[in-house]
Amino acid sequence: MKNVTTKVATLVVLLMTSMSFAQETSSTDDRDQLKFGVKAGVNFSNVYDEEGDDFVADGKTGLAAGAFVSIPLGKFFGIQPEVMYSQKGFKSSGDVLGIDYDYKVTSSYLDIPVLLQVKPSQYFTIVAGPQFSYLLDTKYELNGNSTIDEEEINGDNYKKGVFGAVVGVDFNYQNFVLGTRLGWDVSKTNEDGDTNSPRYKNKVIQVSLGYRF
Secondary structure (H helix, E strand, C coil), X not given: CHHHHHHHHHHHHHHHHHHHXXXXXXXXXXXXXXXXXXXXXXXXXXXXXXXXXXCCCECEEEEEEEEEEEEECCCCEEXXXXXXEEEEEEEEEEEECCEEEEEEEEEEEEEEEEEXXXXXXXXXXXXXXXXXXXXXXXXXXXXXXXXXXXXXXXXXXXXXXXXXXXXXEEEEECCXXXXXXXXXXXXXXECCCCCCCXXXXXXXXXXXXXXXX
């Protein structure tokens, strides 16, 4: 019983100390300060057909990492440009003539969003704005065998640059930032499209952890 009481008392002291420390550190409101940062996380991506044709794919995960700068426009507003390495794509599985297949597409982009910040609190920031994505490479994988089709992605009918939009919320604690993003393409990834080659547009949910300097 004595040991239990000691452990409970120790836990209470630790909690009170943590709360006191959090209260002291949270009193610093730096919303009007210029900040640079780096972040890394994961993309949950998929694609869709802009004209709603019957094209169904499964989502896949990918890496997201990069840097950002928060430029204040007063205390409650700001601009946040970012440069992110971002893996997007989709996967599909099924069978053709009784033969099972597992097909994956992974496209690596350099994403450059320019986001408007709305900062109602020092603890969270609402962001939204346009994004330009530059295609670095695309890897196709069929039943574990992968290829990179340079001729296709550098051809006249495949876009290297895609415009999109991003909205999200950043949760701030001291110098750490937990970022959430929802992004989607406004322009399609290829110039033309048909039933065999759908008019791909990427859509991404991104979660990241960052650090501001």
